[in-house]
Amino acid sequence: MANIRDIAKMAGVSVTTVSRVLNGHKYVRKEKKEAVLRAMRDSNYHRNINAVHLSRGKTSLVGVVVPFANHPYFGLLIEGITKAAVQYGYHLVLVQTNYNESRELEALKMLENRQIDALIICSRQSTWGTIEAYMNEGSIVLCEDTRGKGVSSTFVDHYQAFMMALDYLYDNGHRNIGYCVGRQNGTNSLQRAVAYKDFHYKHSLSLNEANIFHGCYHLEDGQRVAKKLSTMKARPSALLITSDQVAAGVMTCCLEKGIEVPKDLALIGFDNQPISKLMHLTTIEIPLVDLGEKLFGQAIQNNKEPTYEEVIVKLIERETV
C-alpha cells in the first residue's frame, strides 16, 4: 500500500510537499500539487486515518481489559460497553488477559502511547500501584470500588451483596453455608471473604474453610464442586456461588449424584444470567449491561475529577432455596 513517502517519490517532490497538499496548504506550486494528486490517483492512495488521529490527538478507540471474553459475566459487561460505544461513535480494543499482568501492562502502555483514548479495566491482576502509575496518562475506569483512590469506577458493593445473600440463607434456616468464588485474592473476592467472616462472627457460627471453593469460573468448575460435595461428610446445607454458570454446573451434577436441590442443598447464584432463569435458580441480580454502559460513559467523559457510581443488586427468589 502506498504511503506518503511513496507518493513523494512518484511525484518527484519532498514528503513535506505531499503533506502540504494533503493538508490543503496554500503555498504549493501548481505543478507540484498536480504531480502529487496524480501519484495519489495512480497508486490508489488513501489517507491514513492515523495521520488524522495524530493531528487531532484522538483515536475514537477505547480499550477494554477482561480476563476472559468468553465468559457470560464479561460477555454481558462487554455488551453494555459496546452498546454505549456504538452510541458515541467509538470502537473497542479488546485486551483479554487471562489474568496475566503483562497483558494488563500492555493495555496501560496503549493508553500511554495514545493508541486508545481511554481504558476500562473490568477485572485486574495488577496491584493498585501499577494502576496508579498510569492514572495521569489518560482516562482509566475500573469495575471495583475505588472511592478515594482518584480513579473513576462503577462498582457493586460485593460485601453488602454477599451479606444480603448469607442473611437470606440464615433466615431460611441454614447454619452451615459454603461458597464458590473465582480468584482467591481479587478485590471483589476479598470483600466477599470479609463478609463471610463477619457473617459467621455476627451469628456466632463456626467457619469451616473446607466449605470455601476457589477457582470457580465455568460450568465444569461447578461439576468439580458437586463431585467434591458428594464426598464430604459434613456437607454444607447451602452454597452461595458467585456465578450463575457455575451454579448451573453444581445443580446439574447434584441431580445426577442424588443430591436434591434445595432439600439437600440450597443454591444462590450471582448475575441473573439467562441460564439461572431457565434452571429456576435463586440469584443475586447484577445489572451488568447497565454497569457496562456506565463504565463507558465514565471512560469518555472529560471530567478532571473522578466519579464513583455504585450499582444496586437485588435478590431474585426462585426455587433453589
Added chain:
Amino acid sequence: MANIRDIAKMAGVSVTTVSRVLNGHKYVRKEKKEAVLRAMRDSNYHRNINAVHLSRGKTSLVGVVVPFANHPYFGLLIEGITKAAVQYGYHLVLVQTNYNESRELEALKMLENRQIDALIICSRQSTWGTIEAYMNEGSIVLCEDTRGKGVSSTFVDHYQAFMMALDYLYDNGHRNIGYCVGRQNGTNSLQRAVAYKDFHYKHSLSLNEANIFHGCYHLEDGQRVAKKLSTMKARPSALLITSDQVAAGVMTCCLEKGIEVPKDLALIGFDNQPISKLMHLTTIEIPLVDLGEKLFGQAIQNNKEPTYEEVIVKLIERETV
C-alpha cells in the same frame, strides 16, 4: 496532554523542528534540540504511537466483526483469535454489529482508513458485493466458504455437517426431523436449508415447513421452541439444533413439559460447548478455538493469493439420540 504543536510553542521552534528531533534528524541546531527536549520533559510528553504507525504503515490492530460478542459460539471464536493475536503481538478491535450492515461497513472503512491492519468477519449481513468492494483495501478474512471468490477464509462445510447429522438421525429410525437455526438467510443457513431439502429428496420424505424454527440463538429461544413443540399435533421425533445453547434450552424446557429426551424427542446440538457435555447432549463438534486461530493467521499473512482452509467437524455421540 501536550502534543507536537504545544512542544513547538513551548520550545519556541517550528513543528518541523520538533518532528526532526523526534525522528533523530541530523541537522537540528543544538540549542533548538535542547529546547525541544526540555519542553518534552517539562510537559511530560509521550510520543504518540499513532505517529509511529503513520510512519510504519502498520497499527498491530486487527478488526473482528461479530454479530454478538456475548454468545458462546462467537465467544470461542474470539478466544481462538485472541490466542493467536497475543502470540503475534497484535490487539483486536471488536466490532459488534447485531447484524447491522452499517456497523459492518464501519469496520470495512476502518480497514480502508488503515486504522486496522486486517479484518476478520466472523459472520456478516452485508452482501458479497459490499465485501468485494473492499477486498483491495487490505486483508479481509471470512468464516464461510469463499472458495473461488478471491478472499481468504477458514470455514466449515455446513452442508456436509448438516447432512451427516440428518443421516445419523435417519439411521436411528427418525423420519420426521425438524431443525432450529439462527438467521434464515445467512450463508451458512442457506447451505443447511439445501442439505435439509436434499436429505428429504434423497429419502423420499415429505418436508414440513412447520418443523423449521428460525431466530434461534440463545437459551431462551430453546424455551420458545419447546413450548411450540408441546402444542404441535404432528411433532417431529428429532431436532437438529445449530447451537448447543439453544439445544440446552429446548432440553430443559422439554423435561418440564413432560417431553422425554430422547424417547419423545431426539436432539443433536452444534459446537460441543461445555454445556453440551454437562447435559449429555449429542452434538456436532466444531473446533471453534482452532478455527479462530486459523482465521487470525490468514489475516496477518502477507500472501497475495487468497487461502482457503476447511476445518473438519465430528459427531460426538452422547445420550440425546
